Amino acid sequence: MAQGPTITTIAARAGVSIASVSRVLNGLPTREDTVRKVMAAADELGYVPNAVARSLKSNRTHQVAFAMADIGNPTYVAMVREVQPVLKTAGYRLVLHSTGGDVDDEVDVLRRLGERYADGLIISPLRGITGKHLDLLTAAPAPTVVIGSIPEGTPVDNVRTDSRAGVRLALEHLYGLGRRSIGFLNGPLDTVPGAARDAAYADALDGLGLPYDPDLVEVGDFYRAEGAEAARRLLERSRPDAILCANDLIALGALDVLRAERLRVPEDVALVGMDDTELATAAWPTLTSVGLGSAERGRRAAELLLDRLDNGVAEPRIVTVEPTLAVRASTEGAA
Amino acid sequence: MAQGPTITTIAARAGVSIASVSRVLNGLPTREDTVRKVMAAADELGYVPNAVARSLKSNRTHQVAFAMADIGNPTYVAMVREVQPVLKTAGYRLVLHSTGGDVDDEVDVLRRLGERYADGLIISPLRGITGKHLDLLTAAPAPTVVIGSIPEGTPVDNVRTDSRAGVRLALEHLYGLGRRSIGFLNGPLDTVPGAARDAAYADALDGLGLPYDPDLVEVGDFYRAEGAEAARRLLERSRPDAILCANDLIALGALDVLRAERLRVPEDVALVGMDDTELATAAWPTLTSVGLGSAERGRRAAELLLDRLDNGVAEPRIVTVEPTLAVRASTEGAA
Known part of the structure; x- marks a missing residue:
């Protein structure tokens, strides 16, 4: 060079x-x-002001970073689609990091904020906030917004969803359709969504006066193949009349297995996904799915960050986005 | 701060x-x-070496940028999934830019390479290489690999696919199934894939001795809703026994319309997508789709870039990835 x-x-x-x-x-x-x-x-001399010279000069790189677990997950794509235009309008370029949910990678992104490569950060840590995150967040050298759950008192802006309310919406919908044996295919319990959805499922059953039956619960991972395997294990030992899946990919895997087993959806088994991604409408039958407001969470996170960048707000703020239920053919039959 | x-x-x-x-x-x-x-x-003093101080010191930021049109397009996601582990193993962090296919945004990314925020760049310009790109590519201050078509003699490494061969695979497959009236739903002709696929469709028909019928061709955009609209316009004026779609999203839109029109897939109309994304297997019937080697293109691009970063290769290289055809239910009926 x-x-x-x-x-x-x-x-x-x-x-x-x-x-x-x-x-x-x-x-x-x-x-x-x-x-x-x-x-x-x-x-x-044809001097091109480099990123840091500019940042020293204006204290701004005009760049914002967004770190997420997996760029292939439509939930994050929905967030990016909202974050980017908000930032662009305000003159900020967006750079993305796909961390694979790796805590070290996430911590590395936080640490690099100290090198002033971005004016601010939006981060969605898959496995929640560890001690390592917390130290860096507390002393974050640039404004940071966390999408997801954070421990009480963490001094950063936070946008969260109410997945408990989302699971309740799904179970009340299935209950209303007369389903009483409602299975649950979840992702790993050591992830924030996995743990939250597990607790929410138990709670929602309780609210409906239905017993919690461990035989109706299976834990796999948030992908289609793992969802199919979990569905296979579940169907080997029980025959629910409805299945809630912790995301749409798991639901697609379950749909593959139900089709192979010649079980009709929704007549024999009603199926509900979560995250309400474009996969839900790509599937056939189209999937009823719990929307956790990904797009809105992205938009709100971008707005919080901009507000802090422009106005240097003092107190950390928490925004909670309400879930919705998109009812489609997998629970109510063909449109 | x-x-x-x-x-x-x-x-x-x-x-x-x-x-x-x-x-x-x-x-x-x-x-x-x-x-x-x-x-x-x-x-x-607790001095954190900033990005440029380090880059001046070591001439490396240990960061590589990947600029693509749309992070929500599974083709790019497939590339990222291959690029990232290759770079990570070599000690490079990946940052992503989603440019919306905007030439100014792409040019901005190229220009910023001069600020040494990344050691190298992989870029996939949606609308091809314009004069603005060319000037910056010719004098690129850091190694750059272009995924997609580039003008002859552009002095950068290039990974391309042979979409012409891909379209030919699809049409020969449909011809082999006895289909003779093969429609085509394309994306904008001012995009690289749109223009290439349009020429390839005409060529492949010619190779099979079939006439080119303008009534069987409709141009929309590379998204589901636009694909559905294009399919509706096509079906209003003709009744093909097969439809090739320029990507899987368009094919999903066509599937929606065929279903609404109560046309059976594949009995009445056989349907083929392109890019062979996860949407192809999410759909029902599952979609036959032309794979253009997205994953392999990503991997090869990362390898070319690493080679240049490590060994400072002199001559620009061109790698062509061969297409494949994944045959599924939308042409051959249920498995």
Whole structure:
């Protein structure tokens, strides 16, 4: 890579000290003719202000980072679709990190905020806030918004959903259709959504006066193949008349298995997904699915961040987005 | 934002000149005891080397950027899934840009390479290489790999697919099934894939001795709703016995319309998508789809880039990934 102009070559060209160039690039008070000389020299040398020089100068990179677990998950895609236009309108470029839900990767993103590569960060930690996250969040060198659950008192802006209410919507819908044996296919219990949905399922059954039957619950992972395996294990030992799945990918896997077993959806088994992604309407029968407001969570997170960047708000804020239920053919039959 | 230690405060603490601090941070030859003093002062002041200071020091940011049109398109997701592990293993962090296929946004990403925020770039320009791209690519300040078509002689590494061969595979398959009236739902002709697929469709018909009938061709956009509208317009004026769609989203839209029109797939109309995304297997009937090697294109692009970063290869290279046809229920009936 060719060595471009540096603070040293600019100083030589301008006939001023390196300290003067540094002052000008740092935007510190400097004699006007010095500023002019430095700028002219920088110009002549084809100096491209680099990210940090600009950030030192304006204290802004005009870039915002969004770190999510998996760019292939439509939930995050829905968030990005809302975050990006909000930021773009305000003059910020969005850069994305797909962390695979790896805590070390997430922590690395937080740590790098200290290098001022972005003015702010939106982060959605899959496995929740660990001690490592917390230390960095508490001393975050740039405004940060967390999408997802955070421990009480964490000093950052937070946008969360109420998955408990979402699971309740689904179970009340199935109950209303006369279903009483409602299975549950979940993702790993050591993830934030897995743990929350497990508790919510038990709660919602309780609210409906239905017993919790461990034989009706199976834990796999948030993907289609793992969802299919979990559905197979569930159907080997029980025959529910409805199944709630912890996301739409799991529901697609369950649909594959129900079809292979020649069980009719919804006549024999009603099926509900979660996240209400585009997969829900791609499937046939189309999937009833609990929407957890991904798009709205993205939009609200972007707004909170912008507000903090522009106005330097003091108190951390919490926004809760309400869930919705999109009723489709997998519970109510063909439209 | 709290003002962290700067070149000035480090110089004061170390009792050396600002020029000396600059030399040390730039990795230029400096007296050993000066280096020691500067490093000790930086340490005491809690100085976090910022992205550019590190890049000036090591000439590396250990970051690679990947700019694509739309993070919600499963084709790009398939690429990211391959690019990321290859780069991660080599010690590079991946940052993503979703440009919306906007030429200005793409050009902005290329221009920013001059600010050394990333060591290299993989870019997939939706509307091809414009003059603006070309100027920046020719003088690219960091290794760049383009996924997609580029003009002959563009001095960058290039990974492309053979969509012409892919369209031919699809049409030969449909011809083999006895279909002779094969419609085509395409995306915009001012996009690289749209233009290439349009030419390929005409060519493949010619190869099979079938006439090109403009009534069988409809142009919409690469999304489901637009695909459905295009299918509706096509079916209003003709009744093909097969339809090729320029991507899987268009095919999903066509499937919606065929279902509404009570046309059976594949008995009345055989349907083929392109890109072979996870939507193809989410659909019912599952979609026969032309795979254009997205995953392999991503992997090859990452390998080309790493090779150039590590070994500084001289000559630009072109890699062509061969297409495949995944035959499913939408052409051959239920499995």
